[in-house]
Every structure is written in structure tokens, then in C-alpha cells.
Amino acid sequence: MKRSLNEVERICRKAAEGAGAPAGLDTDAADGAAWLLARDLPALNGLAGDLTGFPDLAAACRFARGSFGGAEELDLNGKACTVIAPMLVDLLVARAARNAEPSRLRATGLSSPLFLLPPAVGHAAQGHNDRGWSFNLSLSNGTGERSILRVAAGGEVEILATGGTIAALFEAGTDWVLEAVCASLETDELSRTDLPSIVDGERLDALAMRSLAEGVSPDPGPWGRLQALAAKVLVPATEQSHLMGAGALGSDSE
């Protein structure tokens, strides 16, 4: 069944809320999932996996004081990466903005790296202080091969990968090492690569326009899991709530 992007966003948001994601991250995770799905990129399986895979989702979205500080390395093992992705991008932007130079972050144990794209595009498209942030998100896994997610100032996205890594990139759960750079202008890292371009911004824009005009078809498996989670935000009805909760006093059919 075709769904509107608004439906996707609403179900994902309520699912994240129902699963216990922190307020605000639930909306960002939902926006991210809808952004990816609109571009025919995998989203729902990773999100549903994170929302159901942690006994304490709130804890899986939080870092201990002192676990990062000024350091440039984060351990993401045990973290709900689809949900916390915006926080990683925010940290990069905050450091770049405050130090007025490119910021770097190395993270291990990253899953579902595509979820870094929507918040990066958000910052690149909007940019604080009119700097126009750009991102180079280099990913490696156990195979020794790399993939790169590039977001240029203005928000254009390019995904570079070899055939050996593209499948893993599009799967949830792979253990990635992230070498991220955020800069206010295009850096050398953005242009120096011999990886083939798998997906370019023009194609993503065309897919997004099509999804907007025609809707999207979510995979029924994760969609059903997300719907079940979304139902957790609802309060069971009682006779009292039926009569009083919405103020159904007096005749409502005259």
C-alpha cells in the first residue's frame, strides 16, 4: 500500500515515542526515516531494529558525562544509532562553528550510517552563521573497503562506494568505523577519492519528487513493527475518558 511521507513520519515518530526515545530525538528519527524512504534508501528496518532492540532505549540514546568531552572518538556500541545520528552531526557542527575550523570525529560501532545523511543535509542546507556546512562521512568495516557519504554545502548528497561495500551500506546492523569531517567550506577530503559514485544528488532529488507525488511503499515487515510501537503512545479508553476526555457533554447529534 502506498503511504504519504506524512504518514511515514507520523508512524515513525509515534513509534519512537512509544519505544521510549527521548523527546525531540523521536521527531528527528522520524524525519530522517521519511527523508531516506522518500529517496528509496533503506530506513525502516534499521529504525524498527533500534526501537525494539534495546531494553532501555533512553539509555541507548545517552552518553555518560566525560565519555566524549573534547575527545574526537566516540564508542557507539550499545547505542541506538538511527536515533542518535542527529546528535553526532550536531556535535560536529558545534565544534566546527566554535573553533572556526573543520571538526573531526571518529566513531566506532556505528550501525545504519545512512541516518547521518538527513541531519547533515539539514545543516548543510540551512547552515548556521551563514557558513554552509559540508560533511565528509567516511565509513569502513571489516572488509577493509570504504564508503563515503558526502554532503556538500547547500545539501547535495553523493554516495560513493565499491560494489563490495554498497550492499553492507544499505543493510542495518553492520559495524562501521566512521571518520567524519565537518567544514564550513569544501575541504580536500570531499574531492579526493577514487571510489565510484553510486548515488548522486540529482537522482536522489528525482526520487524524492516522485515519492512526494506518488507516495512510498514501506516494507510491510518493519512497517508493522513500527505501527505496533506507535500504538504504545495511546491511552486505553475508559468509560470516563469516553464521556469526559473529549468533552462530549450534551447532545452531539442535534
Added chain:
Amino acid sequence: MTAATASTGEDAPLELRPPDTVMRLARMGSFHQTRISFMRSLLRRIAAENWRLTRARFDLDGDGYGTAVYRVDLPAGCCSLVAFSDELSPDERTDRVIAEKWDATFALVDGEPGDEDIARLRANVPKQEAGHVSAHELVLSRANKSVRLFGHVVDCLANGWQPSMDDIVRVGYLMRTTAVYGNGKFGLSDLENTFAGGLFNRPFEAELFTVYVIREFTLDLVEHIAAARKPDRAVRLAPDRRRALGIGNSTGLGMAPFLTFHPALIHRWMLARETAIARVLALAEAAPEKRGAFLALLARAIDHVREWSTQDARQAARTARLQDELRGLIAELTGGSADLLSGASPWRRLLDKVEAEGSLELQELTLSLMMEPYGELVDDLADQMTDPEQGRLDPAMSLAGLKAAIERNYGWALDIDFNAPEAQHFFWYRSAEKEEPRLGERSAEPGAELETRIGVARDAAALHDLLSTGAWEPDESVAAFLLCEPQWRHMVKRVQLAGRTPYGEIRDNLLADGCLPIDILRCKLSFFGAIKFDPKSDRWTRITMYQGAPGFAELDRENADGWAFPVFTEAGDLHP
């Protein structure tokens, strides 16, 4: 607050009423429709662009059950209202969202639907939330007949006479919509897609256009049933009766979260309204024809308020006082204070006067009336009510900056003692019963742990408390803070947004004992252009839309604006 020139597009800064004055529930609950309300601007657009309505299909049986299609041609293309009219037993008729059947259901479709489309819509639209539509549909709606009026009007027309104006005005409509959905719900076209299609480009424009065409359908429907019942005697509705029949609506608690969850959009609405007010107040003088138009409208407003019928004790008392105040005001402006409007800064002086002496109802109605003669001055603001704000977090902001922003924009919340039970008396929630938004009493009802994020005042105060403990370095970035305290992300974004959207926040505690959701509903409905608010409790209200508006066939540039504050009966109380 003095608005920045850039933020309102003014050539010179205007003095706007401050958010602390405007964004209070009691005042918002006294708003009236204005020239830039969405129904008003829509009808101006329809007339200016000469939209054309065609009844493309009208397959209804003698009882009025069946399918109708209305095609509308615009310069940018065409769309169609598909209407399904079905039999509904009285025990199934309820205005609440938990209903499962309705007298009529509707879809506004992009383009003209073919037979396959009609069949697909017939299988889904009557089910409303339980069905599913496609991105080719822009709006989904349903309506119930007014038990008080629909059958009576049919009887009258079938027997060859017109229903009395008293009867019509007492109710105001033949059908009430009970939901009008857009923006991607149940598979509908996403708002961005709707806007990209070029037919509609303002907030709720597609939804309110749907209601306008539904009104045409209800008028055609009663005439059709009457003619089928007594072909030899039936008459059509007289033009003055057609105009007096608007469309009703029942609105509940869902509108309250909408205002809370869309602060940037609400800011745009409020800013446009306050800018319109400020432009009129800034006028150094009022030309005689403007003064005359205002006084004529003021006199009309007295009769309009007289026809505003409600059984709600609170609103009835307010309406009665408003009538008295309007009578007193016009007596002064045409008598002892006749020079007020002919002197310098007339509208500012008039506002000062009603602020000093009058109720909030009078103050806000006076402001609405002041705008009426000045279309050339304010109508452009209707194009500035969409929301370009993305609300993205500024992660580099310092915690000191964040704390200062709370103190600057949420000072009204910091003095509330949230340890007092009355400060958190209510909780807002979504019921498992069709996700109906509801309000519960925290101490007496289950479900508070699932409350929706309406407690902005409480959360702002709690975040401020946390930032005041000294546990965090003031120079630390918001990004670093949120890695450890992610539960505040929602509130941090809101605080940052509030700095750019000062009219975006209702400056009252929506959890407090004494909070009246009806005030929030009225505010939003006034922006739609609704009139004759008829609260049925403090949690839901009936309203009338498009009453007095010209029908599609007679709408033109000359009459597109003259229908505000309509009056239909002679002076004197309505007959009981």
C-alpha cells in the same frame, strides 16, 4: 515589541502588540475573524482568478443518496469534489471523531476523477480513517446533517415555501463537517505536494475550499430531495436563504495540540494579524469614507452579535455584554465622542478607549472591524502566513545563551510553582479510541505517563532549573549537553525557535486547573474565518463557516469581501 523592518516587510518599523499581551489564552479565546482569515482570503482569490464550478455528476436518488462530483477550474488546473451521500440511522449520528459512519463523505481530488477513481473512492472515502486514499486526493472530509434544520428545510421547499429566516439563522447550516483532513493523512497528498501542484498555496486553503464546495453540495441536496418528493410543488431556495446557510463544524481538542506543535506556523499567523492591526493603528488620520464604512460595520456587528446564538452560559454572558458594549460604543462615536475618529491617530485612540473600558471580546472585535475598510493596506498579509521555518537546532549555542533565551522568552513560565497540584492538574493524551485527543485529570485518571507534550511552561521551567544548578559549564555547547541529556532536545529546539518566533508560544500553562481548551479552539478557528462560536463544553465547540458568503455562481470581485459579520433578520430578538 517593535517589529524589525525585515521581519514584517514594512518600510518603517511598526509598533506591534507584545506577545505577552497577545498570546494569552483569555485574549486568544476572544479573537474574531478578520480580512486575512483564510476563508476571506480564499474567496478573494476565487473571485480574482475567476474559478469556475461545474456540477459534473449528480447521481442521487430521491432521498438524496448517491454520488456527486463538482469540478472546479482554476487558472493553474482543475480539481473536483467527490461527494458520497449515504443513509445514516439516528443512533449512528455523532459529531465526535470516534464516529464510524456519516451522512456524507467527501474527497477533494486533483483533476477530474474517472469511473475507476470514483469506484476506488467509493470503497474508501465513506470509511474515512478506516479507509485509504492516494496522493491524487488532497482533502478528505465528512459531514452530518443538522437534525434541527435539514429535514425542516426539505419539508418547506417540497411544500412550496421558503424556510423562515429565523429558523435558518438559529442553526446556520444544513450540515456540519466533523473532520477535514489534509497533509498526507490516510494517504492523502502531502502538503508540500499539494503546494507544488499549484492549485493551493496558503495554509488550510485546500481544506477550506473543500468546505466551500461542500456548502454548494448541501444546498443542491435539499433542493434535489424536495423536488423528488413533490415535483409539482417544490421550490428552490431563495437567494437570501442560500446565503444565510453556511456550513457547520464541530471541533474538539485536536486543535489545541496543533497550535502547540506548530509554533513557527502560529507565529506567522499571529505576526500577520498583528502587523495588519499595527498598520491600521499607525494611520495618522481616517478619511471620511473609511470612518463611515467602519461605523456602518459597527452597527452591523451589533445585529450580527444579536444573531449569535449559544446555549453556553459563559459565551452567552460574554455575547450579551458585547452587545451592550457595541451599542454604547456606537452611541459615543456618533454622539459625544464623534470627534475621536476625525482627529489624529483615530484608530490608536479608539483602541486605547476600548482597552480601558471594554471586554476582551470588544477589544478584539473592534480590531477586526478596524481592518475591514483597509483591504488595500492589509490584504497582502494573507500571503505571509505560511511557515518557512525549519526549526533546526543550533548546536553551537552555549548553555549560558540557552538559559538567557529561556529567561527572555519564557519568563512567564518561570514564576509558576509546578509543585502545586493545580499547576499540573490536567494531562493531554491520545486515546486508543480512534486516537481521539483527550484531556484527563492527573490525580484521578490513568494515562498521565503517556501525556502529549503540551506542558511547555512546565518543561521550560524544568530545563531552566537544570541549567541553574551549576552542574554544567555555561560555555558548554548545546550539542555536548544534549549528548548527555537528550530528553531536553525537544525543549532546546523550542527555546531556540522562540527567539525567532515570539508569537509562537501560548503564554499560559496549558496543564493548569482552570485552563480552558475552548480558548485555543476559538483562536485557531478565528484564523480560519469561523463565526458564531457555540461552545458545547469547555472542550468542544460548534461554529459556522461561510454564512453570508456569496455562492460560487454569484461570487465576484465586488461581493467577495462584503459578507463579513452578516446579518439576516430584522432587529429584535429571534423568535423563540
